[in-house]
Amino acid sequence: MSRAADRLKVVLNHLDRSNGAVRASFTSAQNVSYHHPQVLQYTFDTGVLTPEQRLAYEENGFILIRKLVSDQDIDRFSKEFERICKREVKVPGLVVMRDVTIAKSEYVEGEKAVTKLQDYQEDLELFRYCTLPQILKYVECFTGPNIMAMHTMLINKPPDTGKKTSRHPMHQDLHYFPFRPADRIVCSWTAMEKVHRGNGCLVVLPGSHHGTLLEHDYPEWEGGVNKMYHGVRNYDPNHPRVHLEMEKGDTVFFHPLLIHGSGMNQTDGFRKAISCHYASSDCYYIDVKGTTQENISNEVKELAAKKYGVDDTVTFQDTWALRGRLVQGDRTSM
Ligand SMILES: CCCC(=O)SCCNC(=O)CCNC(=O)[C@H](O)C(C)(C)COP(=O)(O)OP(=O)(O)OC[C@H]1O[C@@H](n2cnc3c(N)ncnc32)[C@H](O)[C@@H]1OP(=O)(O)O
Ligand SMILES: Nc1ncnc2c1ncn2[C@@H]1O[C@H](COP(=O)(O)OP(=O)(O)OP(=O)(O)O)[C@@H](O)[C@H]1O
Numbered sequence: 001m002s003r004a005a006d007r008l009k010v011v012l013n014h015l016d017r018s019n020g021a022v023r024a025s026f027t028s029a030q031n032v033s034y035h036h037p038q039v040l041q042y043t044f045d046t047g048v049l050t051p052e053q054r055l056a057y058e059e060n061g062f063i064l065i066r067k068l069v070s071d072q073d074i075d076r077f078s079k080e081f082e083r084i085c086k087r088e089v090k091v092p093g094l095v096v097m098r099d100v101t102i103a104k105s106e107y108v109e110g111e112k113a114v115t116k117l118q119d120y121q122e123d124l125e126l127f128r129y130c131t132l133p134q135i136l137k138y139v140e141c142f143t144g145p146n147i148m149a150m151h152t153m154l155i156n157k158p159p160d161t162g163k164k165t166s167r168h169p170m171h172q173d174l175h176y177f178p179f180r181p182a183d184r185i186v187c188s189w190t191a192m193e194k195v196h197r198g199n200g201c202l203v204v205l206p207g208s209h210h211g212t213l214l215e216h217d218y219p220e221w222e223g224g225v226n227k228m229y230h231g232v233r234n235y236d237p238n239h240p241r242v243h244l245e246m247e248k249g250d251t252v253f254f255h256p257l258l259i260h261g262s263g264m265n266q267t268d269g270f271r272k273a274i275s276c277h278y279a280s281s282d283c284y285y286i287d288v289k290g291t292t293q294e295n296i297s298n299e300v301k302e303l304a305a306k307k308y309g310v311d312d313t314v315t316f317q318d319t320w321a322l323r324g325r326l327v328q329g330d331r332t333s334m
């Protein structure tokens, strides 16, 4: 067990669990023999997470809540996804992505080819996911009370075509985000059906959120890589990996520095998940020029230029401010 984990255990022993007065007991913990005043840096006490859950997130960088979203809601999201694929609805700003090998193939048409929807914030039905009270209740533990939905995705991992392009390389989501602080950002990812090793569940490196943002680039995969699927350049292959097997409605909340990816889909079904990245509206934008994030920001700007014909007066930050939506509290800064 790491020293940080040991320190946390000490604090846990001092928490008054009978009345849940977590903050008050910090003071007493510090009075005893504490050197590091900011013991729980990743979570807030809102009465939602138990002390054990808070410690788990601090230590691991993720927390899995079983059955958080109802079957009825998920079925509604699936239906809406189908309508979008069949082009029965047109959603402004929506990015429809196809698997790189399928996109190059002449044979596959329509819904089967869609691997991911991105930026569904203008679709009222899908965006309901980002406003579900039971999700926001947890999100608030990480972001605080002012909450923006910054990035929305519905992932429809296709059966692998044999080129392994259905994999998502190991990465940190913060690579894509020009805002900080990282600790006030969280991803909520909900399984829309049973996800397991066979259909490419999430794979996480627990505790990796304690590190810094690493250099990302396209992995050197023979079969090709999807557009913008950057991976961590050098991650420790010996770091323990956890496969997050989940049932329909199970939801994982994870830190934007947590290294994660997903394996190949070896089944013949499409593996569906819906997700939203939230940030505190008190976050601020940063300039990524000269940082490891410059490569992705250039790709995004190039795409925006092609797609919307915008020039470089539109910054990487602007593309985020335009997509972000307030879902709770006040829009203070973002
Ligand atoms: C925390 C966040 C983590 C992440 O978001 S990681 C994933 C980030 N992914 C994205 O941001 C999605 C980016 N994708 C897109 O913007 C679009 O899907 C993309 C790639 C521009 C294609 O869109 P469209 O132009 O509408 O599609 P199209 O069918 O007309 O294809 C145009 C050219 O692009 C190619 N293409 C399509 N899907 C691709 C893919 N998945 N990977 C690589 N290349 C792809 C396609 O073959 C075509 O190429 P060509 O012009 O024929 O040479
Ligand atoms: N060469 C690689 N570079 C970067 N990431 C990789 C590489 N190979 C696999 N990954 C990533 O590692 C994670 C696990 O991939 P993998 O396909 O091995 O999953 P798995 O099938 O669940 O594991 P296993 O093969 O051990 O059963 C995925 O995120 C995958 O994209």
Ligand SMILES: O=C(O)CCC(=O)C(=O)O
Pocket (backbone or CB within 6 Å): 153, 155, 157, 168, 173, 202, 260, 261, 262, 273
């Ligand atoms: O659903 C998955 O396979 C993971 C997607 C992911 O991590 C991402 O798009 O950032």
Ligand SMILES: [Fe+2]
Pocket (backbone or CB within 6 Å): 171, 172, 173, 260
């Ligand atoms: Fe991710």
Ligand SMILES: [Mg+2]
Pocket (backbone or CB within 6 Å): 263
């Ligand atoms: Mg493997």
